[in-house]
Amino acid sequence: MTEASIIDGKGFAAGLRERVSRVAADFEAKAGRKAGLAVVLVGEDPASQVYVRNKNKQTVACGMNSFEHKLPVETPEADLLALVEKLNADPAVDGILVQLPLPSHMNEQKVIATINPDKDVDGFHVVNVGRLATGLPGFVPCTPLGCVMLLKDKLGSLSGLDAVVIGRSNIVGKPMAQLLLAESCTVTIAHSRTRDLPAVVRRADIVVAAVGRAEMVKGDWIKPGATVIDVGINRLPPAEGETKGKLVGDVDFASASQVAGAITPVPGGVGPMTIAVLLRNTVVAAHRNAGIGLDENAI
Numbered sequence: 001m002t003e004a005s006i007i008d009g010k011g012f013a014a015g016l017r018e019r020v021s022r023v024a025a026d027f028e029a030k031a032g033r034k035a036g037l038a039v040v041l042v043g044e045d046p047a048s049q050v051y052v053r054n055k056n057k058q059t060v061a062c063g064m065n066s067f068e069h070k071l072p073v074e075t076p077e078a079d080l081l082a083l084v085e086k087l088n089a090d091p092a093v094d095g096i097l098v099q100l101p102l103p104s105h106m107n108e109q110k111v112i113a114t115i116n117p118d119k120d121v122d123g124f125h126v127v128n129v130g131r132l133a134t135g136l137p138g139f140v141p142c143t144p145l146g147c148v149m150l151l152k153d154k155l156g157s158l159s160g161l162d163a164v165v166i167g168r169s170n171i172v173g174k175p176m177a178q179l180l181l182a183e184s185c186t187v188t189i190a191h192s193r194t195r196d197l198p199a200v201v202r203r204a205d206i207v208v209a210a211v212g213r214a215e216m217v218k219g220d221w222i223k224p225g226a227t228v229i230d231v232g233i234n235r236l237p238p239a240e241g242e243t244k245g246k247l248v249g250d251v252d253f254a255s256a257s258q259v260a261g262a263i264t265p266v267p268g269g270v271g272p273m274t275i276a277v278l279l280r281n282t283v284v285a286a287h288r289n290a291g292i293g294l295d296e297n298a299i
């Protein structure tokens with residue numbers, strides 16, 4: 001079997017950010033202000049802090065305003081809801097992202113429901129979930145949209161292909177399945193109760209792994225030539241002499257890349273796409289909310 005080609009998510013994301021930068025400059029010229037993204041982080045989870053810092057840097061690098069709000073972990077839920085309401089009303093803010101997970105004393109659904117759906121660049125609000133399910137324009141969650149962009153870039157049309165999504169979370173698995181269905185794939189959603197997962201995965205032309213279990217999907221589960229998208233971000237315990245453990249996906253890259261036709265690496269695959277799509281959604285939100293026309297498919 002020949003080695004799989006490596007899908008360069010990092011490179012594709014850089015190209016997408018370049019297109020976003022051009023559109024953001026055009027928006028500024030037309031609207032007389034920069035597009036703006038507000039990111040809210042509650043608590044001090046070190047991994048979340050890294051993501052939020054990266055988002056801020058890349059937002060500014062694309063010519064948009066970044067409004068960072070850091071709240072202490074013990075913040076009452078009512079204070080977070082009040083901040084979201086303030087951002088909803090702020091005309092300089094086009095997109096709002098509340099970093100998940102939230103501390104356990106907060107109700108995530110309630111917080112997401114408070115975000116104005118037209119500023120919900122994560123696509124997590126029920127209104128956007130419903131729009132995606134019924135095929136109406138809205139905002140689509142960044143990670144699955146990034147995965148579909150990589151798939152279409154690699155394969156062209158996805159019509160008629162068998163796709164298996166492993167994982168059924170609201171932020172990755174379910175919207176991923178909806179997007180693949182909209183591309184006319186035959187979609188199977190697998191999860192922790194699925195019987196004989198290896199046999200289910202072996203049928204797939206497209207495998208999307210979003211499980212949160214390091215290197216769970218093995219090479220002998222993959223149909224030869226299939227395209228494998230690895231969403232998982234897992235940190236292994238540090239090996240001897242390492243201070244930080246290695247970052248790995250939900251797919252056993254060493255064995256899967258011997259069988260697959262194409263595969264995304266971790267890091268450098270889906271992760272960078274997530275942030276680039278967030279910036280894309282923000283510049284799209286800015287145009288929609290200001291009533292300025294934009295060819296969204298050209299970004």
Ligand SMILES: NC(=O)C1=CN([C@@H]2O[C@H](COP(=O)(O)OP(=O)(O)OC[C@H]3O[C@@H](n4cnc5c(N)ncnc54)[C@H](OP(=O)(O)O)[C@@H]3O)[C@@H](O)[C@H]2O)C=CC1
Binds near residue numbers: 167190191271274
């Ligand atoms: N690259 C990126 O930008 C992003 C990466 N991630 C990463 O993606 C992964 C998934 O994230 P997320 O969707 O939020 O995770 P969740 O924990 O919310 O969901 C995990 C899903 O995997 C299923 N699952 C768990 N164990 C198994 C198993 N043994 N066999 C089959 N299915 C199983 C669960 O099934 P059940 O429902 O039955 O419990 C669940 O549906 C994580 O590693 C996360 O860090 C997440 C977001 C963005």
Ligand SMILES: Nc1nc(=O)c2c([nH]1)NC[C@@H]1CN(c3ccc(C(=O)N[C@@H](CCC(=O)O)C(=O)O)cc3)C=[N+]21
Binds near residue numbers: 050233268
């Ligand atoms: N409201 C909300 N929206 C999110 O989109 C959201 C969230 N909450 N909570 C956490 C998850 C996770 N997530 C990632 C983003 C970028 C990388 C990323 O850039 N990864 C790099 C590596 C980064 C590193 O080295 O740690 C890569 O894969 O190459 C990963 C994961 C967004 N999420």
